[in-house]
Amino acid sequence: MSVSQVDLPPGYPREWEADVVLTDGGVARLRPIRPSDAQKLVAFYERVSPESKYLRFFAPYPRLSSRDVKRFTEVDYVDRVAFILTVGDEMIGVGRFDRTEDDRAEVAFLVEDAHQGRGIAQLLLEHLAEAARERGITGFVAEVLPENRRMAQVFADAGYRVSKGIEDGVLSVEFPILPTDTSVGVMERREHRAESASVHRLLHPERVVVHGPGRRVAGLVNAMLCGGFRGEVVAVSSDGVPVPGVPTATSVAMVPGRLDLAVLAVPTTELGGVVIDAAHKGAHGIVVLTGTDDRPGDNRTVVNLARAYGIRALGPDALGLINTWPLVELNATPGPMPRTGGVGLFCQSAAVGVALLNHAVRQDLGLSSFISTGDYADVTGNDVMQYWEDDDNTRVCLLALDSIGNPRKFSRITRRLTRRKPVVVLEPGRTSRSWHAGVRGGLGHAPDEAVDALFRQAGVMVVHRRGAMFDIAKIAARQPLPRGQRVRLVTNSATLAAQMEHTIGAVGLLHEESVLLRSSASPQDYVDATLAALADPRTNSVVCAAVNVYEEGTEDVITALDQIAGEGDKPLVGVFLDFHPPMVKENDVDLPGELPRFDAPVDAIHALSTLTAYAHWRERDPGAVPLLEVDTSRAKRVVNRALSGHPEGRLLNGAETTELLQAYGITMVPRFVVSSLEEAVAVAEQLGWNVVLKGTAASVRSRPDQAGVQRNLMSAEEMVHAWAQLEDLTRALGLGGDVGSVATPVVQAMAPPGVALVVTSREDAAFGPIISLGLEGIPTELLGDTVYRVPPLTTVDAAAMVRDLRAAPTLFGRHGSPGVHIAGIEDLLHRVAQLADDLPQLASVELSPCIASRDGMAVLGARIFTAPTDDRRDPLARTL
Template sequence: MAEAPHQQTTAPRHWEADVLLRDGRTAHLRPIRPEDAQLLIEFYARVSDESKYFRFFSPMPTLSDRDVVRFTQVDHVDRVAMIVELGGQMIAVGRYDVVKPGEAEVAFLVEDRHQGRGIAQLLLEHLAQAGRERGIERFMAEVLPDNQKMIHTFRDAGYHVASGYEDGVMVLEFPIDPTDTSVGVMVSREHRAESASIERFFHPRSIAVVGASRRQDTIGQALVRNLVTGNYTGRVHAVNPTSDAVSGLPAYKTVNDIPDEVDVAIVAVPADAVQDVVLDCAAKGVHGLVVISSGFAETGEEGRQRQRRLVGLARSYGLRLIGPNCLGVINTDKDTSLNASLSPLMPPAGRAGFFCQSGALGSAILEKVNNRGLGLSTFVSAGNRADVSGNDLLQYWEEDDSTEVVMMYLESIGNPRKFSRVARRVSLRKPIVAVRSGRTTQGVPMGHAVRKIAAPQQAVDAMFAQAGVIQVDNLDEMFDVAQLLAHQPLPRGRRVAVVGNSDALGLLASDAAAAVGLVVNKSVALGADATADHFEDALDAAIDDPDVDAVVAVYIPPLNVSGEDVANVLAAVGEQSDKPLVSSFLGAEGVPELLRVPDVAGQVAGRGSVPSYPAVEAAVRALARVVGYAVWLRTPDGATLDATDLDSVGAKRIVLDALRDNPDGVDLDADQVRELLAAYGIETWAEQRVDTLKEAQKVGRELGWDVVLKATAGHLRERPDLAHVWRNIDSAAEMKDAWESLNQLITSTDSAGWVVQKNAPPGVPVAISSMEDPLFGPVVSFGIAGPLTELLADRSYRIPPIGEHDAAAMVREIKSSPMLFGYRGSEVVDVAEVERLVLRVAQLQHDLPQITSLDLPLVLAGGDRASVLRASVRVDPVSQSRTDWFARRLPSQAGDTSPG
């Protein structure tokens, strides 16, 4: 008789996820359900006897009815089980069972033919994340010594594993709180898997064009033609159920009919037929799909549903998908020479990788690249970006030897937190130049169903800067910056020399440099009749000058002079210089042929080629962007917060206790706020609420006078035209005067929120705040307190965790920062203490995602201290915005919550 099922609870929705395996293919991970009984039986029948023995320590060829019930019916609290599905079959199962409060036993079973694909590690990550949410602190596992694969799974996860032997069985125990090592292991595995999933798109050995057509002026015909005329080195297969041949190629009725292996399918069929193509490709074992077809999320709600089904189907069979509604992919590597796109223009080989989303814009971008002589390594137009996103491309480009510069045109950011994490790592190796449309409106194209970012746009800009991304305003400026990065060395600093044969343009260059923070240390006016020799001598002198970090060359030729001699000089100097050289040469845009250096790799322009700009202002602006990136590269993060004096366990207890009594969230009371902040070394000044004059006088006496009376209601303290504070009260009579005077000035006295507080030393009022953004995760901000600076949006932002350098930069980059450094003879404040508070607020927000807002709206920064006079904290149930911090997952289907 079957065992009675435990009381069922519903598993949280975010426990279900699409995941990427080690080989770059997808699978679906979810909590087990009672109706999975048949899936479990079929799965167990495919598992080898050895794997069964390793799991149960005894021969167990089949599962009894009782076993099936026990394994499939869990309570999702003390007994949690998750399965991995692929193609409608269960290929792995993992579970934990609580053995005592805070500790659970964990075990896995992976189908033999899927072992070695990183599935057990993924299950461990997701079970640990679920365990943390359920209050589990430790996992333990019993493993046979011969089961080396499972032993390595636990040890390689990055946790601190302790082991011992009991009755011939190895017992492994480890705390599941994330460590720097375990997070690093997860990030490394994520990088390898996502890079592998993209690599096959760029280097396919064979391609099937589904929807290939014999008719001219059709998408299917254009795709075949572009592949063939682009000299693709692999095999092209045409798929058309009604034709025997297309463009001289034999046509097959389905992908599965193709006798050879197929790596990538390019899909150009009506939207309602795409799902059938997915099933056909899955049966063939295709790695990925590039869906050119439109008719999906860009068309409205019906299209969004169709797109959601498409992504879910593709991932359930292990396929990655670019698109739909995209232009395609290009790889200019001569060993591949892939133009799997609708663009008839194959760009020249170059050092830059390009990611964009709009298909229509992609065609214009390719034309601009060609006209500028920039050259690309690879190009992707992701269309509606339902699956493959910019984050995936960054993972690939990080180690792609052909790509030295990354360009991204972002119409939306589905997962800015992950973008920030990945981009920061990539930026340390290769510069990223990005244009972000909709910066002001947060508008996104129809096909991009993403949630709005709650944090202000300054926070998004700060995230880009913090990650080292060179954010520019438009496509022209993107190419201006990229051509400099692709061909010239990075500058060592901000000092510039201007060399030219036009006094007027030299002056414009100097003015432009000053406007963007560059320092012109040398300006050489050669005169209109300057020869090539004059230019060579001046350029050599400027480059040899130790006080010069970069050179701007301006050449406007006299009448009837080609300037070829000067061009030869610029190219020769640019090739040999270890300092960047930019030019305004003949008003040309891009990298003119005269200024190109031959490249042994066959690229359109080699290292040392000199970029030219039609206006000197554009040249200087591009140089300034590159200087900013070079400075970012050389600026260390600084030490992170010393955690030795932080009581993170105590802080977590305060938050969890508050949520236990208020499961829907609550504003912490004054005592809870004071205790929580004290756990992170933030001392707050006590204030006592009073409702009558007598209460105010009593509190004043208890505090020993020298107190203030103030109204704390937001509608009063945020208005400069209303007095709401009376300071330096030393007696009952003075309190009476203060009470009566303020009550005459304030009409809504009943809702004023009167408090009495000790008088703090004078100082500059600053405000430090943090929040949990639904997409960003934690965000911290700093600014001078008060409505005027709020109106001017004069605040700085960072994404925790942050280091000492970030905190110092936050304090200094606001426009009103001179108030902290002795403005008009005032006292210089204790800036180090202000930075310490910023660091601690950021760390507290980073450590506790339950804190949805933390506000220190009034901190008086004086010469030797910073007094926190007011504080408030809001806590809510744990945010789902961080579910991918410690457990890998692909963006949710069709990008409707947090696409990557």
């Protein structure tokens, strides 16, 4: 179904093509119209009802003339633009705009009646608006019959400021299409609902077909039946081996009636035809369990084919999916069915999925859903998180990620989801990341430490061990979140208490006085002591640790504590040390109030510490993004001028740097490049002396002893001496030539004494801008004392950046010295964050040194590198 570049009309914008999710969870292909779509358009129009045609053209219009077809399909993609939506080979909707003025265009839509109510017009409007903005159009107009209430509502619900009027019985609508907080919020909410519905349909099928070799199909069918699937299963044996217990068919095409889900274990060469057959049977999704010999191109072919026919795809190389909800009980994997519970579990590759699913079953942890999508899947962790946010059965969200396809969207979703539900991610900082749309080069990757920090900023609990992820889930799914750091131990071992108290302190928690029971304490002793500890207002969490290496072990204690584990509003955790195999719960449902059980004290305490930090993050005020007075248009003009004629990007010169920073309220202390001693003296006299002479060439300015910086120069004699020292330094470094050319010296007024900081922004290839703060020199360069955040930067984020530095005491005053102006540092962080967020073309911004003094901030140096890249890191119009 692909079209070669040769077959495309002149000017065809292939970058506007996209797969999209409709409001009911279905998938469609959106792309600009082409002259070759003439027959599609005619067939589409014939399926449209006379009423819909009347509402579109304001008169009976039974068929399109050849002139109409030519006008509608032949556009210039500049002043006349049209998008179509297709499923398979059929067009189901079309939208267009025609420029009427330099910055205005008329917009119109037509949607096939059978597909109305699926959000198609809203999607077309979003993509038309984004294309129009790229073409310099800032507003849309439309004419609608008053009885066409559905179309009028499309404009009203878009989040734009709509003005209306009626003339000659026609409703005239006009609205600006520049994005606003309201319109962006509307699009994100629609995106959320559509993607959530899409995953919901995958997890709630009524009829499932399993297709592949007979023995493998039999195993998959048996897993479904043993799991208690409430729907109907149909088997297709590709090799003729019988599959007992369920209806069978010779092919997917021969399955009677409609299908919802196809689970496929067929060779790559057969996948195309089977996917099309499943689409014709009405399937919402496919699960491809077989791999494609690690050839990404083959994998993408499968995914693209499924999307083209309106199907969501898991795989190739997926392990499958599980929904334990009692009204579904679907196990579409080769693995065991876990307990029903409140933990959602997502991973990508089948190999990781096997390890995770086995671990969950061995830990007796109840899952709400399990989804393993494969390495090159259509369904992503972003889609699944959208579903989990709406799913009342999911209380805790676990993700083990091999890659993050759209990290900015991932960050946006997690910031919202973590405010409602705990989210644990296994090693996000070590995952591979995709490049955001439009990048043409010049961008790098953030260090792993930065990526971990970015997810913590969004409230994600980051772990680097699979066991740690499940430890957190055990507590979070069964117990309330801790409301503070104070932990009380109840145990029958003084030695164990001492070790656990040490661990509690080491992870940042506070231990209250432990309750020591006799070594032969009865279950009732534990219950009484535990209830007393939970009732103590000084206690936020209780850990019960029981040791019994003889007789019946700790089973009676576990049973007794389990009875009271759901009675309070504080978390209760059990640690049980004996030689007996762990008890298996008879209850198939893992409900809130069940006792989390551990056999390693350190695991329990680490998990409790992580949850305590998360609970504190969730309860604190997230802060607000300050409204700064900035001149974005001026800044963009600077960048556009700089990039003009430099397709690979370049370093801004001094004047450009100063103007760009001034547009965002950042004023640099004036500095003057000098090429001779005489020029240095003249500049210093102009500044009134008390100046600094410093070499800014990389080989000079990077010295840890700062030998290239001569401060507090008050006279010509001192300048002569400073110039001579700079000459000596360049000779010692083996730099040939005169100082003016090899050291790039500058003269600058002295800043007030203070602490030298480095504030940077790096445009990461996947995450967008990453802001960092550190002390200039060795603390940042060699010791790694750097903190990171991503925009938008709230007041709480900026304050935390300053305080999270290991060297923060230097800023707040120590040994009797006064602290620096903290508000000035935070203001500078906000301005750099907004500058970087507004201008993706700023590949790197480095402000160094920035002197923080008692009275404010002084920015003494800046290096800004630009790289040509698209304005859209996370496109506004919805796409997969």
